[in-house]
Amino acid sequence: MIADRSVFDDTWSPDHLLHRDAAVDQLSSAVVPSRLQRRGQDVLISGPPGVGKSVLARHTLSQLADDAGIQWTRVECMGQTTAGIIREVLAAIGPRPARNTPREDLALSLRERVDEPLAVVLDEAAEVHDTKALERLADVEAISLVVVAYDADDWLAQAPRSIAARFHGQRIALDRYGVDELADILEPRVATGLERQVLSRQQLERIADDVAGVARHGIYSVLAAAELAVDRGHYTVREMDVDDAYDVAREWMRQAALDSLALHHHVLYELVREAGTISGEALHRRYETVADGVYQGRQRQPLSERSQRRKLAKLVEYDLIEREGASRDRSYSVLDEAVRSAYDLGVAVEDPDM
Numbered sequence: 001m002i003a004d005r006s007v008f009d010d011t012w013s014p015d016h017l018l019h020r021d022a023a024v025d026q027l028s029s030a031v032v033p034s035r036l037q038r039r040g041q042d043v044l045i046s047g048p049p050g051v052g053k054s055v056l057a058r059h060t061l062s063q064l065a066d067d068a069g070i071q072w073t074r075v076e077c078m079g080q081t082t083a084g085i086i087r088e089v090l091a092a093i094g095p096r097p098a099r100n101t102p103r104e105d106l107a108l109s110l111r112e113r114v115d116e117p118l119a120v121v122l123d124e125a126a127e128v129h130d131t132k133a134l135e136r137l138a139d140v141e142a143i144s145l146v147v148v149a150y151d152a153d154d155w156l157a158q159a160p161r162s163i164a165a166r167f168h169g170q171r172i173a174l175d176r177y178g179v180d181e182l183a184d185i186l187e188p189r190v191a192t193g194l195e196r197q198v199l200s201r202q203q204l205e206r207i208a209d210d211v212a213g214v215a216r217h218g219i220y221s222v223l224a225a226a227e228l229a230v231d232r233g234h235y236t237v238r239e240m241d242v243d244d245a246y247d248v249a250r251e252w253m254r255q256a257a258l259d260s261l262a263l264h265h266h267v268l269y270e271l272v273r274e275a276g277t278i279s280g281e282a283l284h285r286r287y288e289t290v291a292d293g294v295y296q297g298r299q300r301q302p303l304s305e306r307s308q309r310r311k312l313a314k315l316v317e318y319d320l321i322e323r324e325g326a327s328r329d330r331s332y333s334v335l336d337e338a339v340r341s342a343y344d345l346g347v348a349v350e351d352p353d354m
Contacts, residue, residue: 001194001195001198001226001230002193002195002223002226002230003192003193003194004192004193005193005223006193007192008189008193008220008222008223010054011058013055013058013062014059014188017052017055017059017060018181018184018185019181019184019185020052020174023056023172023174024056024059024060026043026172027045027057027060027146027172028060028063028064030042030144030170031043031060031061031070031072031119031144031146032070033117037117038117038141039118039142039143039144040117040144041170042145042146042147042166042167042170043146043147043167043170043171043172044147044149044152044155044167044170044171044172045057045146045147045148045149045172045174046148046149046150046151046152046155046171046172046173046174047150047173047174047175048150048175048176048214049150049214049216049317049319050214050215050216050217051174051176051214051215051216052174052215052216053174054123055215056172056174057074057121057123057146057148058121061074061119061121061146070117070119071092071093071117071118072092072119072121072146073089073092073093073118073119073120073121074120074123075121075123076123076124077122077123077124077125077126077127077133078123078127078260078261079127079261079262079264080128080131080133081131082103082132082133082136083101083102083103085131085133085136085137086103086106086110086133086136086137087101089110089118089120089143090106090110090113092118093113093114094113097109107136110136110137110140111139111140114142114143115142116142117142117144118143118144119143119144119145119146120137120144120145121146121148122147122148123148125148125149125155126149126150126154126155126158126310126313126314127262127314129158129159129310130307134159134160135163138162138166145166147167150317152171152173176213176214177208177215178213179205179208179209179213180205180208181208181213182208182211182213182215182218183204183205183207183208185215185218186204186207186208186218186219186222187201187204189219190204190222194226198226198229198236198237199222199225199226199236199237199242203225203237203239204222206242207221207225207242207245207246210242210245210246211246216253217246217249217250220249220252220253221245223249224244224245224246224248224252225237225241225242225244225245226241227248228241228244229241250336251336251338251339253319254318254320254335254336254339255338255339257318257320258318258320258339258340259342261314261315261318263298263300263343264300264303264307264308264311265311265314265315266342266343266345267287267290267291267294267343267345267347268283268287268308268311268312268315269315269320269321269334269341270341270343270345270347271283271286271287271290271347272315272321272332273334273337274348276333277333278331278332278333279329280327280331280332283308283332284308286347287302287308290346293346294345294347312332319335320334320335320339321333321334321335
């Protein structure tokens, strides 16, 4: 029944982005330099998880590269250092610098080597605030930034003022799709990824409604429905398969989300999971207690309390943990006990209120 699983991956991109024409046009107009500019304009793409922010950036820049020769690269900022982000940009325009190249030498090389317009997509851009990469990239006249973030106002509030000002008037806010819109998006995935038309339009609309218009959830739910049908010996997807699809897909997505995150997120997630429910204050204390042992021998340093809060916000955004209460009385708990880190961290909590 499943002909091509890759069609249901986040990295698969259709030939045409349905129901995103205005966003594609706005991004295209911004990143193409005018005759008087050395670079395109900076753009901030925001919206809740799973609505296609990264897909919009990849699809549009790929088309512009083919049609207009626009040079671009994408950097996954999750877990990256300043040097790591600069190294990724340099690798897009020439040889990848050695890992032991000093950060200042990388920044100098960036200024010297980027002499043509280059659009740099910063994905998971909330993470870039833990680095100095924004300032280094902004120093290069030919670089324009395409920032992909969850909350535009929060991202801009944490950015240096001189950089935040560059995004004035260039913000693209994506929202969830309507039921009919998402069903339209799912249809070509079904036609390409499954062996035959095993889901009806009505079933796709049911899935779109069940996932409240979140594209990623809908795509995973289609795959889950097909897998359930196969496991149950069904020739086509039945209503019972659709009924159970979202719960299966949600666990897949949560595990995939956790797997995609950096070590810091795994440490905090496992502390919360081991505790069951833990207050924010107790969580920070427990983190400080286990940090030296967890990070020993790993190329990472323990987080400051402010950075811990940022990572916890990412875990909430990824639907991995639940946060309840005001900041002073806040508590955390995981949403699915079956979702676990692949790291061997040894962070079992004997007394979460220690």
